[in-house]
Amino acid sequence: MRYLHIANARVLDPATQTDSVTDVFVADGRIIALGHRPSAGEIETEIDASGQWLLPGLIDLGGHLPEPGYSQKGSIASETEAAARGGFTHICSLPDTKPVADTSAVVKLILEKAARAGFSRVLPLGAMTQGLAGEQLASMFTLAEAGAVAMSNARQPIRNSYVLRRLMEYAATYDIPLFLCANDLSLSDGGCMHEGPVATRMGLPGIPATAETIALAQILLLVEQTGVRAHISQISCRRSISMLQQARENGLRVTADTPLANLLYTHDAVTGYNSLFNVAPPLRSERDREALLAAVQAGELAISSNHRPHEIAAKKAPFSDAESGMSQYDAFLPNAMSLVQRGELTAGQLIRALTAVPASVLNLEHGLREGADFNAVLFDPESEHTLTATDIASGGRNHPLLNQSIQGKVTHVFLEGRRIH
Template sequence: MRYLHIANARVINPQTQTDEITDVFVADGRIATLGRRPDAGEIEHTIDATGQWLIPGLIDLGGHLPEPGYSQKGSIASETEAAARGGFTHICSLPDTKPVADTSAVVKLILEKASKAGFSRVLPLGAMTQDLAGEQLASMYTLSEAGAVAMSNARRPVRNSYVLRRLMEYAATYDIPLFLNANDLSLSDGGCMHEGPVATRMGLPGIPETAETIALAQILLLVEQTGVRAHISQITCRRSVSMLQQALENGLRVTADTPLANLLYTHEAVTGYDSLYNVQPPLRSERDREALVQAVARGELAISSNHSPHEIAAKKAPFSDAEPGMSQYDAFLPQAMTLVSREELTVEQLVRALSATPANVLGLSQSLTEGADFNAVLYDPRDEYTLTASEMASGGHNHPLLNRTVAGKVAQVFLEGCRIC
């Protein structure tokens, strides 16, 4: 047996509440031993990880891949490479491609291209409705058989409560998880930022919190009625956190995540009409941001990327006309570590929200324990660099840290023992 030896790493594993400096030995893609040399075999390669952190690989519960259909924004290869550089071993791709991921052929194409690229593993989300139109149910069972891990309608609306109920009943029959976005289009349509004093001062159309909370109430009531496994994607409001807490207390099969941008920024960032901060769902108030951070700290929310790469022209329009979204994969982990440097989250809480919690949503195991697949990130908190467009892997340069100094760097990423970054 030949081993990869990672020496003197600070191993942080939220699932076992481990935080210690130790050695890790890897063979055949799995962790053979922790803290002790194997009884037999030889060391093929040693990595001196002194001063570096070894954490479970990050899992993203929702990112936009521009392929197929939007080659001007990037490709599956470019975005999965960017994801790997950000610390992700697995990413859930949203179905709003062109054509939409509502057939097994599109799902298989995405999987084939991701496998050929050889970076982060893509876990496709299939479309809940045909062409994401919110009217006719897609063949969710067929999509699941083709490799889709769950179903989503991205942020596209479902026509009415009756259709949503039928979607849930269909999914519940086959125990297919649904990724649902809480967004009442009749309240949010035409809005481009959080409805509040900043939007009023800037003369921009707002999106009220009730656009999320009314839709969330509808979803939770139908989840209770149908018994479907539901994941609420990208919540942004303090009131939504309270509603989810009550749903969990009532025994509903629900989980949820929030985008990293909503943990780092508020609607105040829009001041100056910087279209970089035109995102959907919108950045909310400081009170909302604090409630989301506290929910992450309690283990109630996962953190997702909501990665949305765009070409320059898409973001150069006036604020309300610019395409919403941020490119997030490059430098994702160092950016997320800002929450630790602010002392709003501990390292263990952050890593849990980026690995163990999303793994539980997907029914995966992501842990640094003996016998587990070696899906891991070596992170160097001492490194520092400037993120430039030429160094980014993503085709979208609409990144909040572009041309800024980044504190901390992903040194290496491993997927089932193979280095992908």
């Protein structure tokens, strides 16, 4: 037996409560020994990881892949390569492609193109409704059989409560998880940033927190009625945290994530009409950001990328007319680690929110333990470099760190023992 030997790495895995400098041995895509040399075999490849951290591969619960349909923004190959560079081994792709991922053919196409690209593994989210129109139910069971891990309507609204209830009942019958965005379109339509004093000062139409919390209340009541497994994607408000806590205390099978941007920035970032910060959900107040951080600290929230790549022209319009979204995959882990450098999260809390928590949402076996698939990231926390356009694999040029100096670098990423970056 020939194996990969990673020496002197700081192994950090909140799922197994591991934080120690040790050696890891990998063969046939699995960890065969941790902290001791295997009884048989020889070293084929050796990596001296002194000063580096070995983490489980990151799992993203929601990113936008522009293929099929939006070739000007990138491809499955470009975005999965960018995800790998950012530390992701698994990414959930949202169904708002063109055509929409509401048929088994589209789901299989996404899986085939991702496998051909050979970077991060794509876990497709199938469309809850036909064409994401929010009216007619998609064939969710067929989509699940084709490889969709859950169903979502992205941020497109469901027509009314009756349709949402029927969706939940259908999904509950087959135990299909739903990824739901809480957004009351009647309150958010036309808005482009958080409703508050900054929006008022800048003369921009706002999106109130109640656009999220009213929709979330409706979702939670119907989850209670139907018993469906529900994941609330991309929450942004302080009040949403307390609502979710109460729902879990009442026994509801509800999980949630928040985008990294909502942990890093507030609506103050919009000052200057920088369209890079036109995102959905909007960047909210400092009190909201602090509440989201506290929920991550408590292990109640996963952190998602909400990656949405755009070409330069898409962000060149005036702020309110620019396409919303931020490219996040390239340099994602160094960007997220800035929360640790700022003292707002510990390394363990951050890694848990990017690995163990999303793995539990998806029922994935994931972690650095003997016998487990070797899905892992080597990260150098002391490396410093400037992120330039040549460093970016994504087709999107709307990255928040472009041409900025960043600390930390992903040096290696492994998927089932195979190096993908």
